[in-house]
Amino acid sequence: MANYTLEINNNSYSVDVTPDTPLLWVLRDVLKLYGTKYGCGIAQCGACTVHINGLPMRSCSIPIEKVNGQSIRTIEGLSDTADHPVQLAWEEVDVPQCGYCQSGQIMSAVALLERNPNPSDEEINRAMKGNICRCGTYARIRSAIKTAAKNMES
Amino acid sequence: MKINRRDFLKVSGKVGGGLMISLSLPMYGKIGETTKEGVEIPFNKFISIDPNGEITIMLTKHEMGQGTGTSIPTIIADELDADWNKVKIKQIEYSPDYTWHEMGTTGGSGSISRTWDAVRNAGATAKQLLVQAASQRWNVDAVAMEVSNSFITNLVTGEKLEYGELAEAASKLPVPEEVILKTHEEYVYIGKPIKNRITKEVVSGQSRYGLDMDMPDLVYASIEKCPIYKGKLKSYDDSEARQIEGVLDIFPIGFSDEIKSSLNPTLGYVNEGVVIVAKSTWIAFKARKALIVEWDGLENGARSIESLNADMRALKDAPEHLTMDLGNIGPSFSSTQNETMSMEYDNPYQAHALMEPLNATADYREDKCEIWVGTQDAEQTIGEVAKAMEISTDKVIVHNLKSGGSFGRRYHADTSIEAAFVSRKMQKPVKVIWTREDEVRNDHFQPYLKNYLRAAISPENEVVAIENKAMATVEYVTWTEKWEHYYAFPNIRCHRSMVPTVLHEGAWRSVGEHSAALSKECFIDELALKLNKDPLDYRMELLSREVDWGDPKDFPDWAVDFMIPRKKLLRERQVEVLSYAKKHGLWNKTTEPGKGIGFAMANFGPTVCAEIAEVSMDEEFGFKVDKVTAIVHCGMVINPHIGKGQIEGSIIWALSAVKYGGMEVENGKVQRSNFHDNKVLRMDELPEIEVIFIESQERPCGLGEPGTPPLAPAVLNAIYDASGLRVRKIPVLEEDLNTFFNSVAMT
Structure with missing residues (x-):
């Protein structure tokens, strides 16, 4: 066990876990931030996507020792009242079916729009193909990303 | 009344x-x-x-x-x-x-x-x-x-x-x-597009699923499961795993023969295995890797998909159970005047790959067993847990939580039984978490179905008899598995033979309808082309006559009342969706090289869904589905927004099976483990999807499953149209299409 200091959603947390513990399980089991989901454990499905220093990363495959002291953002840190433009667009299009993958989808979409405010279909595909949705909400995810892009521009 | x-x-x-x-x-x-x-x-x-x-x-x-x-x-x-x-x-x-x-x-x-x-x-x-x-x-x-x-x-x-x-x-x-x-x-x-009530919670990250269950003193368990269906735990060595910091206990899970015989063989089946209980999910997962376990595969331990196919082929000429016999097919097939066309179709096992891996949390103390789980069947879960724990059902409480996709898999009580078992042993609340690998390897799969179809074609260019032999692994045989033909041929015979399954089976979005639709709707397409007829016109011609459904005494009592009217209703709806496609110009054959269009139609319950798939042959990916148009008759649509989402989702679900489905099995063991080898459709493979609901004021019928069954045959029919290659199974692999690209390269 070792002590790590994490900067999550602008709060500082101190956790005592083994160095190989993936960030995902620290978020969920230790810090009880359940918005970030477990889907595959091998960075294949995107359900656990968080931002590390602004970049979308799969928290299931990042050992805690690699993120000590770095800035982490989870779905809970996007906004206080679920009013981030991407969250609002998700509501406007009414994307979710079961909803389980959507935290990861939203985190990937936010990261995409932060670096590319007006992505093409091709660019959306490239940024989002790491996020699986078994309910098949892909068309609505794409539409919500475009809605968010439009709303953020105006 | x-x-x-x-x-x-x-x-x-x-x-x-x-x-x-x-x-x-x-x-x-x-x-x-x-x-x-x-x-x-x-x-x-x-x-x-x-x-x-x-x-x-x-x-x-x-x-x-x-x-x-x-x-x-x-x-x-x-x-x-x-x-x-x-x-x-x-x-x-x-x-x-x-x-x-x-x-x-x-x-x-x-x-x-x-x-x-x-x-x-x-x-x-x-x-x-x-x-x-x-x-x-x-x-x-x-x-x-x-x-x-x-x-x-x-x-x-x-x-x-x-x-x-x-x-x-x-x-x-x-x-x-x-x-x-x-x-x-x-x-x-x-009839209005009312938004889903769960959305706000989901987008804020506050939506809670079974896997998010938490409570004071909670410990975490993960189970190294027997990788072979009905296999047994032979021995295990946990000396290394016990050294891992945070491991609380390690013990085997299994039930006496007496308890096992009381459990429902499908819904109450629990894999034997070794349980790791730990202070966190991660430690439990990690400790599993340090276990050394030996399994006894018993009879399934030597089986594979190849051996399963051999078992099925061996039964081809020994059909067991007649399910429909209309007229007399014998003379049509024995007549030397008639031509016979015979085909074999394969619709293999399919995994669920639910986004939220399976789980359950239990708190079993004194003689009360409380369970938190996302289940499609709380009542069965209570019954199965009670039997497994040998307590009365009033001692079992099930809190039904939202789930991250179910698609039939969460009917089963296995995770709840596991959680109850581990919690009783620990005398603490326990969350049992399946890894993605567990979810794939120990899934309860869509059953395997192989069909032999043959038709007798007269010199007048008419199909005078049709025979369908189904080779099924399905364990939950009910009258709904009755193999039938809704197209009116003068002589029809259907039979089904049972082959023991090599994998555990369960319900998978659209169950038997998905299995059955592939062979029926591909064969009808093959027949139409053989007779030089347009596939839609040919279907319409066959539907213009009513099938004589025979003696209702074949149906169970409770089904008699509605089976015949149901079949009449389905025929009306089939005609309606076909007419819609024709009338609105949705069926447009293309002459563009490497492009094709395919049609298929199926029902789930009283809902009829037809799908038109448009595909392109694509050197890089083999084939690409460009567009799917669904024409759905489900009576009144309660919510067109949610309903459309269900049809879109069903199409994507089925297209995953067409591209990546099936399951390799060697020595009784599933050969895939996670999303890298058990692939599913991703956003960059999404076809354009158009969903059309037939205007209706009839009572509403279901929409969760009907979009799935017609997709595979529609795509296979479209691939034929595009390439001249008839693929009679899913998944469609690169090697199935090689000859097309080789011949294109040569010309």
């Missing part, structure tokens, strides 16, 4: 004032039926109206992404003329207040169709009681009032009362003898 409304509807007051409407909901929605096999069907509390005007609609169905958690309340709110913003939806937990069928099953695309009559009646009754209460208060006739959006207006004086102000008085009135249900034109919410 005159229904006595008091038998299925009850009005009562609430503590602190207010109105409560309770319903007695029998299986298949036959309202007024009050007993089943001598057991009285209890009343379930459904709608409450508080003095402050807040309306709570109890959700007895499991919300798993299908949207009935929004759609059923919409129906109630409409009949009640409630303000949708004042409607709260409460997922209720399994309790004696909510029992019998109502909490039994969420599945079979039946949530709306089975509750349709009862919930409309409940909403309309509540409204009528409120109107009556207003009428008494104002001493005016009901016709002098206007009801809208949770308000009743006195048209004489202009006074207004909100429902909450009348709830208490309404609760003291008797159940009205009769209520008037709305006409189609009067609906306010039904």
